[in-house]
Amino acid sequence: MTNYEVKSFEFLKEGIDGISAKTLTLHLSLYQGYVTNVNKLTEKLAVLRQEKKTNEAEYTELQRRFGWEWNGMRLHEYYFECLSKTPAPLKEESALFVGIKKSFENYEAWENDFKALALSRGIGWVALCYDQEKDMLFNVWINEHHIGHLAGLPVVLIIDVFEHAFMLDYETKRADYISAFLRVLDWSVMEKRFINATKGE
DSSP: OOOOOOOOOGGGGGOBTTBOHHHHHHHHHHHHHHHHHHHHHHHHHHHHHHTTOTTSHHHHHHHHHHHHHHHHHHHHHHHHHHBOSSOBOOOTTSHHHHHHHHHHSSHHHHHHHHHHHHTSSSSEEEEEEEETTTTEEEEEEEETTTBSOOTTOOEEEEEEOSGGGTHHHHTTOHHHHHHHHHHTBBHHHHHHHHHHHHTTO
C-alpha cells in the first residue's frame, strides 16, 4: 500500500511577508498531522476490509473520519502552494484573469467578494473553484474540511480561515490576515491550476 508523503514547504518555515515563521511552522506541523492520520486511517480501513468488517460501526466511523483528514491534508497543500517569498502578480492577459472578469465582471469585484466571504463568521476555508461545464468561477465557503465543496469543481485558489492560520500574527484582525495573504500569492500556480481545469485535467 502506498502512503501519502508530506510535501516539502520548508521555505515557509522562514516566514513570508505578513505571515510569521512561527505561524507557518506551527501550521506546517498541523498539516503533517493530517498526512500521518490519512496514512493511519488508510491502513486501518484496509485491515477491516480484509477482515470483512465493513458492516461494523468502527469501519463506518473511520470512513467518515477519513474525509475530514484527507481534505485537511489536500486543502493545506493547495494553500501552501499558493504562498511565495517572491509573489508573482496575476497578469491581465492570463487565462485566469480573463476567467475572473467573465465570472465577476472585473478583478476588483472578485477580490471584494473573496474577502467578504473570508470574513464570514466561523471557521473554514474560502476557495475559488472552476466549473468546467459552464466555464464559470465561483468563490465557495467550505465549512471545516469536508463540508461545502461544490461537487467535482477543481480548487484554483484557497485561503485557510481557521484561527490557527492567523491568530498568532493578527489576533482577531482577520481582515489584515486576508490582505496579507493576497499580497504573497504566486499567481502562476493558480494560472496553471486553472488552465489544467479548463482542459479537464
